[in-house]
Amino acid sequence: MTGFSVSAAIRDGGSTEKGLRPHALHLVLPALASWATALILLGLPSPVGATVAAIAAVGALSAMAVVPSDGIAGWRNAVIGMLGCVAAVAGTVALQVHAISTGxxxxxxxxxxxxxxxxxxxxxxxxxxxxxxxxxxxxxxxxxxxxxxxxxxxxxxxxxxxxxxxxxxxxxxxxxxxxxxxxxxxxxxxxxxxxxxxxxxxxxxxxxxxxxxxxRTAATLRSGLREAAGVLPPLQRGLLPGLVVGDVSHLDRQVKADFKAAGLSHLTAVSGANLAIVAGAAVALARTAGLPLAARAVLAAFAMLAFAIVARPSPSVLRALLMGTVAAVALGTGRSRDGVAALSATVLGLILFDPALARSYGFALSVCATGGILVIAPRWRDRLERRMPRWAAEAIAVPAAAQAAVTPVLVLMSGQLAPVAIPANLLAGPAVAPATLLGSVAALVAPLHMGFAQVLVRPAGLATGWIIAVAERAAGLPLAVIPWPGGVIGLVILAVTAPIILLALRHRWLRRAVLAAAAGVVVAATVAVPIVARWPPRGWLLVACDVGQGDALLVAAGPGRAVVVDTGPDPVLMDRCLRSMGVSEVPLVVLTHPHFDHVGGLDGVFRDRRVGAVVVTPHRVAERESARLSNDLARRGVVEWGALPGASWRFGPSELTVVAPSAEAPPAGGGEGAVVNNASVVLYVRWAAGTALLSGDIETEAQAELLRRGLPPVDILKIPHHGSGGHDPGFFAAAGARAALISVGAGNDYGHPAPSTLARLNMLGVRVYRTDLSGDLAVVAREGGLAIIARGPAGR
CATH class of the missing domain: 2.40.50.140 (Nucleic acid-binding proteins)
Structure with missing residues (x-):
């Protein structure tokens, strides 16, 4: 958002029930025309831009000479201004394209x-x-x-x-x-x-x-804020610098994912919203002190400038500072601000200064959100005010209008709708201002007195903790994110369906029907679906988590507990799977081998969970990766054990036994990667209802060695190496499994699972379950043995 105060923008902005002021529209057209001009010409050679600039300039001069000066409602000047702006932007783009394409x-x-x-x-x-x-x-x-x-x-x-x-x-x-x-x-x-x-x-x-x-000053202040925030719990410690100055270097990946799903990502990007909070606090202090209007404006501008230094004067911060300065100047002149006119002028100036912004999604989101607040929010607030207090109507109208305005941009970007963003922003909003103000003061104080800065960040930590909790709950709700076609096709579908819905909402009986249908969908998603498709399944024994191209398995270890066998490539997906299964304690982690797609998600296991020992392959393969893994575990204070053949553990309903690798060096294969794969820890898991073999990524050579030593028959086989074509012909037959689990990423570049592997399993009568097709897969006990329940791809 820009530097406008939200409530002031609604009260004094250019949108009312009577419509926009004419001079505001006269600025909107040149701004939109300039934006479109830069958007198109950036992808074309410089001579094209020069030609457009010349044509637009000639058109402006012709309009000045031909059209009478008393044109209807002043539209002559608006057209001349629009053509003049198009000429200026086209010329600027042409010069910059020429500069980068030559030399x-x-x-x-x-x-x-x-x-x-x-x-x-x-x-x-x-x-x-x-x-x-x-x-x-x-x-x-x-x-x-x-x-x-x-x-x-x-x-x-x-x-x-x-x-x-x-x-x-x-x-x-x-x-x-x-x-x-x-x-x-x-x-x-x-x-x-x-x-x-x-x-x-x-x-x-x-x-x-x-x-x-x-x-250098900004770096010192930001470093001081990070140090002061060190007294907070880890999640709050990483978020506070992001809320205050956009420093997300220590932001937890799961928090970042939750913010994205909940529509709160904008809170960790420095924008005019941060400047509005700081300037608003400065104006409030100045008003309390009885300073005149001009002095308030000067103080607000000074506060925004100081904040821009703390946040580091990057291009995005400077853009926000420019937008905030527009509002401060308007305040200082004592004239009623026209928000749409100010926004249009700012957009026009920024496009002229930096035409590359025309293709920036961040810039588009900022402008659309602000436009929604200025144009849509007052109308929605006035209608809601008939049924509730003004403050409540305004609190609902602002995030709803902003989300509605940015929805087309989100569809173009990611092909999804996020209805949960409105209530999430409504709940998180009150905590943003105190966190920002306290964090900003702490950043300024930290170089002078770290102890006082740490006192300031503690209440700020409470505010960030609330925001984290809102994001986590919102991201976990059904229908938090609704898949939607992306790109231009999705935008066209949205453009067709949105007016139909709006027209339906204008008629009482249609509105009731639409609301009833929406309520039915919500009830079905939140109540009926969990009852029909219960997750986690009652009495689950083993889960293959859908973590993309990688392995992550959970073995039941009692209520709220699980043994983790490999962690996949992504900590966010690993943590999400553990959360979905209600796992709060991990007594044992088994990392079959140090390849990234099996250990990259380890941070997700440690997030807010008690973790016992970690078992790794006894062979020092992939020396650098193994050393980094050992150092990471030592830093966490976690015991690291080498897997020994015959070692066994009993947790809850599960008994796990190491069957490979042997004490000798792993068998050689087709390269270093195959040697590491063949060193995988292989586990035999026994339950009262059946057995399973978790085979890591062992390839042909290690499979043949297992056959020579005697392979125990099992009910469930986790197919090694994501179903690659490297397998011993007798391995699958000797396992004797009735069902096979393949953990694999959709559309992966490796061709996994290999057609030859699937064909051999099919020939043996083994039923195959794949995470890329079925999402999370749970093995449960049923009468007569084991069964497999698929959660479905939407489970991710």
Whole structure:
């Protein structure tokens, strides 16, 4: 959102039941036309932009000369202004596209050449999702500006934006405005991006200069806030800096996922909403002190500027600061603010300054949310006010209007609807302001007196704890996120269905029918479905969690307890599966081998749970990954055991016995990966109702060794290595299983499960259950043995 105070925007904004003021519309049209112009021209060559600029300029001059100055309702000036803005934006885009598509950097990108470059970091390094997990090197995207290429006599100066793809923890500490030297290969950037090239950097950066004093100050204040927040519980500790200054470096991944599902992600991105809270507090203090209107405006502007420094003056923060300054100037002049006009002017100015914003989803969400609050919220508030107090009507109207306005953008982005976002924002909203204000003051105080800063963050921690609880409950509700076609098709469907629903709601009997149908769907999802398709199933013994391309198994260990065998690649999905099964204690974790798709989700097991010992393969395969895993477990204070053949544990209804690997070195295979797979811990699990074999990722060689040593027959077989084609012909037959579980990701790049594996299982009469097709799979006891219940893909 922008820097407008929400309640003031509704009271004084440009939308009423009588409609928008004419001068507001005269600014809306140039803003929308400029946005559309930049959106289209960014993907076209610079001559096209220059041509559009010339045509629009000629059109504006012609309108000035031909159309009488007393045009109807002043629309002549509006048309001239719109054409003039289109000409300015088109010319700006043409110049910037020409700058990035010519010159030495563009030429080297076209050839894929390598070079040494001097660059200035322009924004915070952004860490990429770790497809290699916590046991591989961190990767970052670093926005930068190249200022020189080469060295010595071959040094060429330039000034163009690039994006660097890097790896290594050394990049995490870099600050915007810092000058560094790097070595790497250039490649072409994506079409439509105002970036001259993508640079694949090799090695760590060589620092050439210190960041600016503003950035150093911001780094000190942000570091102080993180240190002060250290007195809070882990989840609150990671969220508070995100709420206050957008620092999500320590934000728990599950909290981040819950925020996304609950429609609360905007709270961790610094925007005008943060500035509005800070400026509102400053104005309230100034009013209490009896300061005049102009002094209040100056104090509000100063407070926003100070907050922008704390939050680090990145492009997004500066955009929010500009929007907030518009409101402060209007306040200082004493004139009634027209919110739509101010928003339009700000959009126009930002597009002219940075045309790349036209393709930014974040910018679109911010503008749409603010527009919804200014235009839709007053109407909805006035109607709700007939049935409830004004404050309640306003509290409901604001998040509902904002969510309605951003829905088309969300459909384009991710192809989903999030009806739970409205109540989630309504419940979380009251806690945002105290957390932001207390956290901001704590950041300013921390360098001076850490003890006092820690006192301030404790009540802020209570506020963040409430927001975390709201997000967790909202994300877990049925129909929290409704799948919807994405892209243009989804937008068209939304454009057709939304007016029909709105028309139906305008008629009393249709409104009642729609509301009754909606209530029926909600009741069915929240009451009927859990009764019919109970999850977790009563008396479950084993669960194969749907964690994508990886393995994560739960073995029943008593009420609220489970043994975890592998953790999949994603901590969020691992924690979600454990939560869905009501597991609060994990007495034993078995990590069959140190490949990421089996250990990457380990953090999800430790989230708010008591964890006992961890069992790993006794063979030191994949030395680096094994060492990092051992260091991680030592840091957590968890005992690490090597699996020994014959070792056995009894937990609740389950008895687990290690049957592999043997004490000898694992059998060689087709490479290092096969050696690691063949070192997998294999478990034989016995219940009163039947047995199962959990086979990790063992391949042909380890399967043959198990056959030679004698393979116990079982009822359920967890197919090794996600159903790959590497299997011994006699292995499946010797297991004698009636059912097989395959943990595999939908649409994976490996071709798992292999057709040959499925064909052999089918020939043996083994019934196959797959997580990519059926979601979570639960083994339960039934009369006469074991049965398998599928939760369905929607369970993820």
């Amino acid at each position: 030495p950097v563009a030429e080297m990108a076209a050839r894929g050449a390598s070079a040494t470059a001097e660059v200035v970091v322009t924004d915070d390094p952004r860490e990429l999702p770790q497809h290699g997990g916590p046991y591989r090197q961190e990767s970052f995207v670093v926005p930068a500006r190249i200022e020189a290429i080469g060295a010595g006599s071959g040094r060429t100066t330039t000034r163009v934006p690039v994006v660097m793809l890097t790896s290594g923890d050394e990049w995490r500490s870099l600050l915007p405005s810092q000058r560094i030297a790097v070595q790497g290969r250039f490649g072409p950037a994506d079409a439509g991006e105002l970036v001259a090239a993508v640079m694949l950097v090799r090695g760590p950066p060589r620092v050439l200069g210190e960041p600016s004093w503003v950035q």
